[in-house]
Amino acid sequence: MTVSDYKAPVRDMKFVLNEVFNVEQLLASMPGTAEVNAELINSVLEEAGKVAEGLLAPLNRQGDEIGCQFDGGKVTTPGGFKDAYRTFAEGGWIGLAGDPQYGGQGMPKTLAVCFEEMIMAANSSLALYAVLSAGASLAISRHASDDLKQAYLPKLYDGSWSATMCLTEPHAGTDLGMIKTRAVPQSDGSYKVSGTKIFITGGEHDLSENIIHLVLAKLPDAPAGPRGISLFLVPKFLPDGDGNVGDSNGVSCGSIEHKMGLKGSATCVMNFDDATGYLVGEINKGLACMFTMMNYERLTIGLQGLGLGDASYQTAAAYARERIQGRSPAGPAQPDKAADSLLVHPDVRRMLLNMRANTEAGRALAAYVGNQLDIVYFHPDEERQARAAKLVALLTPITKAAFTDRGFEACVLGQQVLGGHGYVREWGQEQHVRDARIAQIYEGTNGIQALDLMGRKVVFDREGMLEEMLDEMRQFIDQEKDGRVAAFVAALDNALDCLVRTTDLIRQANTENPHEVGAASVPYLDLMTLILYCYMWARMVKVAEDALAAGTEDSDFYRAKIQVGCYFLDRIMPRYKSLAEEISAGSDVVMALDEALF
Incomplete structure (x- = not known):
């Protein structure tokens, strides 16, 4: 297996959009998206998957090896990029979510989110040229004069x-x-x-x-x-x-x-x-x-981390299934072979499950944010728009930082699963690590995202952004506390109580010490991420449990979803407690060391 064997997670995206969030119902309620039904959503996802797998992924490694060349003020992109970009543009993909009045496809952001994850996973270098055009087009569409829109948007959408x-x-x-x-x-x-x-x-x-x-x-x-x-x-x-x-x-x-x-x-x-x-x-x-463009790009760069983490998982999981090394602690699992597969070893499973649990939760959260963006831009109810805008403002720094931090971690874990093969070029894992690293830095470093969340969106917020998100999760808890996901609901309930206590602690401490926000910001963002991921897993596991109870034909998919969700609940979610303790330690120990001693 090589990195060009990337498989777009179309099945999982269909599950998230159609079953978890029922986006067809939401889109049908808004005039600008009413024609986007489940059949169209599935068709776009399938075609996007083909573009990612067949057009972009095969150029990923050679793009890395050849790189861009600079000579006399001119830049030449790697071989194959120009033709692929032209084919990509002719397919209408750059204007997928663009304004139809100027040649865009007018697809909802919820769908564009999935598409961007695929192309970022397949070939981040080539994808960046396209997503920057899409982001700039959004800023022009929202803020430029009609003359500028008419002169520039059609040519940006068609890729010329x-x-x-x-x-x-x-x-x-x-x-x-x-x-x-x-x-x-x-x-x-x-x-x-x-x-x-x-x-x-x-x-x-x-x-x-x-x-x-x-x-x-x-x-x-x-x-x-x-x-x-x-x-x-x-x-x-x-x-x-x-x-x-x-x-x-x-x-x-x-x-x-x-x-x-x-x-x-x-x-x-x-x-x-x-x-x-x-x-x-x-x-x-x-x-x-x-910031119209920057916030668009921040979610998109989050999707770069998410996509590369998934690509790393795919390579690592395939390798672990095929590679035989050592014996199972419980005795030979494949006695007819010289050794068992790597999947008999608990630590290999730990790494793979960490990668998968965070990736699938992130994919669901990305779709959730896409839903809110669509409500902001298309919903006729101004109250719904205002609420969605608050959620987008709150979640944008979280998704950018969480997806890229966990995406990079997934790339490193995927490299670790392959051992020495992860360190050499042929398997693609070392490129994933290098490509993913920048996503934690550009479009606003993740430390800045955490400060934005902790400062503007929580401590100094006067609009109730956090409260909107808490209210929604509390409603879910009330509805499902006696249902099939009672264990997830109980954990979410306890974590929300912890979050409220921690938030109150920071708000109070900040009145006396201006360093508290900065000292708490990164662990607070991680705490919020765990809670949001738990909420996403609770929703996904509920749907999966209901599908199994109804006698679905795709039982393996839903059983796997439940088991990965349970791994998140038991092995990852408890970390929120240590994050709360870290925050409660305060800023004094952070600021105590004299500058001259660094």
Whole structure:
């Protein structure tokens, strides 16, 4: 088996969408998605699986080995990428969730979430070019003028043009208020944009005719800090009178980074020298506009971790079934062979079950967040929209950090299952580890995600974001406490009580010590993740138990779902208690060591 043997988890995705969340019923209640029924959902999932398995995955290893080449300001992507990207774009996949008014497919985010997991698992480097265009298209669709939408969205959706987002500068990473890129107003309503941006994914490449950069910059008289940031659309080539590629703009690539992983994805230093740009949204409101794309990309990068973790599991599980080493502690399981398979060893099973339990819970949570995003954008009931928006705000930092942390852990565990074979190139596990590592860093480091959750979304929240999520889980507990998933419900109930106590403790401690939020943030996000995963497992196991009771023909699938869920409940869920104890230790011990002693 090699990494190109990736199999898209279509069966599990159908289970999550159709059985656990019954998305057809939700989509039918919203005018913008009413035509998306179960038959269409299944068809899209199946075709997406074919694209991931047959088009993207076979190029993954060679993309890593060849990498992007930089020469004279031009970037050449690995062999096969250009043709594959063209085929991918012609299939309408870049505009899958795009605005139909401008050529998008108009599919719900719930479905796009599954698709993005597949393509990220199959070939993250190539997938990144496409998902960045999708994210930029969303920001343009939500905030740009009608003229800009008409000029750029159709070509972004059909893949003839691609897009980036340009935030980071050499001196300004997390603290975007420090950016120096400037935009000077012109008499024709355009702006001249000048500055340097770094770590720009897809800033230069040969996959599309034009590259559209969404650039954060400040006007000469802008207020200091993040309140003075505006957003500009800056094309590599200015469109001509017919809307096609015209004159070169003042945009150039200075170099590309030599990276640990994702070598088929060009990470560029981009220079803007009096480049013509166009305002997106309002002056000094650029950060809010860019967050439309950033939050989209944060979930997408979470799906990168989730997908790579699943790909690692698939390779490791297949290897463990085939590899014979040692004997079962209970006696030979295969006495006719020289040794038993790795699956007789409890520790190998522990690693595989950790990978699978976290991946399947993450997949369900991703679909749940997709549901909420669809409600925000499509539901006619404003109260439902407002509630969903709160949940999305709360869950976005959790999904980005949780999926990428656990995805990287799954890649390392998968490498460990293979032993020495996991460390060599042929099996693909070492590439998974390298490719997954960046997902914990870009689109906002996971430490920043934890601070966002702990600070903005919990301690300083005035909208009741956490309370909305707690109320929903409490309702589930009340409904199911005497049902088939009573054990899950009891654990969830106890964990929620612990979460409330811990949250109250942090809120109170923060009034006296400003370090408490930062010291508690990462373990708090992990605590929330365990609770959310338990909630997802309770819902999945309930459906599986009901299916078995009804006499399903696919009994193996549902039995496996229940057994993996029980593993999560018994072996992973109890960790919430130690996380609560870690948080209760407070910040003093974190801040005690003098700076000079580090």
